[in-house]
Amino acid sequence: MTRKKHAHELLGKLETFIQNLPSALELGKSPQELYNPITYILGLDGKRIRPLLSLLAYGIYKPNPEEILSQAAAVEVFHNFTLMHDDIMDDAPLRRGKKTVHVKWNKNVAILSGDVMLVKAYDLLLPTHAEKLGDVLRLFNKTASEVCEGQQFDMNFEALEAVHEDEYLTMIRLKTAVLLGFALQLGALLAGAEKDDGQKLYDFGVNIGVGFQLKDDLLDVFADQTKFGKQVGGDIISNKKTFLLIKALELAKGKDAEALNYWLSQSEFDKEEKVQAVRKIYEKLGIKAITEAKMNSYFDAGFAQYEAIHFKDEDYFLELKKITQDLIHREK
Known part of the structure; x- marks a missing residue:
């Protein structure tokens, strides 16, 4: 089997499993208002990245990753639960x-x-062998609590005049990155990998996850509109405290600081004018290069951890690496 087939076939099996979940989880029962929204959100066009990471991490150490489709799907169901409430x-x-x-x-x-x-x-985690179920639930509960902590920090930031760089990085680590780390660690744990390798995979996922969010911050301001798939500059319009804005507020002096604070204080404005003006300040301050450097530092740290793991199946090892690299180089 080629490396391409590994991911493609696993993704197909995963999608079939997820689409069959309404029946498997008895979601068709009354009241329909309770269960139909679950079928609806799981049926939207998700990339299934997190559960795929679990399957590939399992495949690095043990054959037949499809044996953990249920546990991988648990990660996707939890992820969509957070999206439903975040929305x-x-x-x-x-x-x-x-x-x-x-x-x-x-x-x-x-x-x-x-x-x-x-x-x-x-329910989807329950098929786990008894000797591993306690560890799986402990790690899942820790991750779930941290995701909620990250969301609360994000909401807290809306009411703060200033947010420090370290506070922001902590927030995105919790809100976004720890679930990627858990997805990888889960696959390794279920496959019986050494604890040290599971931890390295977790750290790899967390570092890559922080890098992904910084990439999203960057794309929101500097992406090619024809490729991005949504409005460029949405974070600027809403005064969202991203890494870019935090660094700009830290570095802007004189007229640049005055202009930036002016746009942040306006309640009525032309959206395109504001995006162009703030982007111009970012460009003058070199914010794009600063963000790229921070983003790449997380990617580099993550891949250094990944290269240090002990793997049994080189095809799955390389496939997981390639999929992650493809995500890093995305333009939308």
Whole structure:
């Protein structure tokens, strides 16, 4: 089997498993308002990156990763649970180009359906062998709590005038990166990998995850609109405290600081004018290069950890590395 087939075939099996979840998890029962939103959000066009990472990490150490489709799907169900609740908190109208659950139904339905998704994620972890189930649940619970901590920090930042770089990096590590780390560690744990290798895979995932978020921050400001798939400059328009804005506020002096603070203080403005003005300040301050350097430092640290793991299947090892590199070089 070639390396391409590894990921392609696993992704196909994973997608089939996820699409069959409504039946497997008995989501068709009444009341429909509780269960239909779960089927709906799981049916949106997700990339399934997190569960695929679990399967590939398992394949590095043990044959037949499809044996852990249930546990991998638990990661995806949990991830979509967080999206459903995040969309409520962010009052987001769209998710992957479709109406969010709270818009299509209502907020109360979205809250309750999300709660059931979390319960069902535990159901999907239950096929784990008894001797490993305790460790899996402990790591899952730790990760779930940290994701919630990250979301709370993100909401706290909305009310703060200033956020320090370290605070922001901690927030994105918790909100985004730890779930990537857990997905990889889960696959290694279920495959019986050495604890040290599992930890390196976790650290690899966390570092790559922080790098991914910094990449998203960068793309939001400097992406090619024709490739990005959504409005460029959305973070600027909403005054979102991204790494770029935090560094700009730290470095801007004189007229640059005045101009930046002016745009941050305006409640009514021309969106395109604001995006262009703030981007111009970023370019003058070299914010793009600063962000790229920080982003690459996380990617470099992650791959250094990845290269240090002991693997049994080189094909899966190389495939996991390639998929991660492809994500790093994305333009949308």
